Amino acid sequence: MIIIIPSAGKGTRLKPHTLSTPKPLFEVAGKPILSYILEETKKFKPEKTYIIVKYKKDDFKKYLEEKKLKKTILVEQEDKKGDAIAIKNALEKIKEKKEILIFFGDTLIDFDLKKILKEKNNVDSLVFVKKVEEPQHYGVIELEKGMIKSIEEKPEKPKSNLALIGAYYFKDSKYLHKKIKEIIEKKLTIKGEYKLAKALELMLKENKKIKPLIVKEWYDCGRPKVLLEANKYFLEKKAKEKNKKNKEKIIQDNSLIVSPTTIGKNTKIEKSIIGPYTSISKNAIIKNSIIENTIILEGAIIENTIIKDSIIGKNSIVKSSIKKINVGEQSDLHLDY
Numbered sequence: 001m002i003i004i005i006p007s008a009g010k011g012t013r014l015k016p017h018t019l020s021t022p023k024p025l026f027e028v029a030g031k032p033i034l035s036y037i038l039e040e041t042k043k044f045k046p047e048k049t050y051i052i053v054k055y056k057k058d059d060f061k062k063y064l065e066e067k068k069l070k071k072t073i074l075v076e077q078e079d080k081k082g083d084a085i086a087i088k089n090a091l092e093k094i095k096e097k098k099e100i101l102i103f104f105g106d107t108l109i110d111f112d113l114k115k116i117l118k119e120k121n122n123v124d125s126l127v128f129v130k131k132v133e134e135p136q137h138y139g140v141i142e143l144e145k146g147m148i149k150s151i152e153e154k155p156e157k158p159k160s161n162l163a164l165i166g167a168y169y170f171k172d173s174k175y176l177h178k179k180i181k182e183i184i185e186k187k188l189t190i191k192g193e194y195k196l197a198k199a200l201e202l203m204l205k206e207n208k209k210i211k212p213l214i215v216k217e218w219y220d221c222g223r224p225k226v227l228l229e230a231n232k233y234f235l236e237k238k239a240k241e242k243n244k245k246n247k248e249k250i251i252q253d254n255s256l257i258v259s260p261t262t263i264g265k266n267t268k269i270e271k272s273i274i275g276p277y278t279s280i281s282k283n284a285i286i287k288n289s290i291i292e293n294t295i296i297l298e299g300a301i302i303e304n305t306i307i308k309d310s311i312i313g314k315n316s317i318v319k320s321s322i323k324k325i326n327v328g329e330q331s332d333l334h335l336d337y
Helices: 033-044 057-067 083-091 113-120 173-185 196-205 224-241
Strands: 002-006 048-053 072-076 100-103 107-110 125-131 139-144 147-153 162-170 210-214 217-220 249-252 255-258 261-263 268-270 278-280 285-287 290-296 301-303 306-312 317-319
Touching: 002 033, 002 083, 033 048, 033 057, 033 100, 033 107, 033 113, 048 057, 048 083, 057 072, 072 083, 083 173, 083 196, 107 162, 107 224, 113 125, 113 210, 125 196, 147 196, 162 173, 162 217, 173 196, 196 210, 217 224, 224 261, 224 278, 224 290, 224 306, 255 261, 255 268
Parallel strands: 002 048, 002 100, 048 072, 125 210, 261 278, 268 285, 278 290, 285 301, 290 306, 301 317
Antiparallel strands: 100 162, 107 217, 125 162, 139 147, 139 162, 147 210, 249 255
């Protein structure tokens, strides 16, 4: 088994956070998105894992060195004209026919991959999909007798509500490479980009068997709102795995910590209320503050502040002031932050 993780995008919808951190290395519930993918795929003891990079490739190099991932190799994407190009760059490194798992580096899926892939017998490919409310914004599949009949990228009139979520299995790496080269040679683009969905369309025309796998939890971590939703979900999951009750309260260093919450190493918290659904990275400083449903990254400093539903970037400083008030009877006072 070979793992391919396309991670070359700039993450423009997550600016300003992605100006300093590539999206796959952004922390959710205390660890990078990429870590979730690598931890799940290592169950297969892959021969190699290829991470396709371009933007801030040195950050990925540092991450791999820190994790000591010897069988994980960075491949630089030369031409940024679609995900099919990224995948082709990795496939060119594979000399023999291999089984392939592809996970996009900004995708968080909660599932038991090893259990799900028992479905791979007697098919040429597995495509992971999820039911969505607005399928016109995604690649959409059409089913016939439990197999995929057609795939259409961002259709005006979707034939189903099952959307591609950026996770795939292919039985034959050589065949997939051939189909991607074919869409490039024939210039079969979607809005000017070479997409993996087009290669899947060619496979269907050749009567290849492609089966959908429907997942319940999927987070396309390209927007702040979805990042916070993923953070909440995985914090809750982690608390359940540790048999902790949701919203359990702990007094720590003159502060109240409400679970599910995660706090990184060397972080200092004084006279504050933290959580629930809050993820704080290492080396942060929190003083005299109330923080809920928020992601706080490495080295951030927060003082005298009430924060909710927020993302605080690396080494950011957020400070307010504590107000002194003398309020008389029957007053109506509103303090906006």
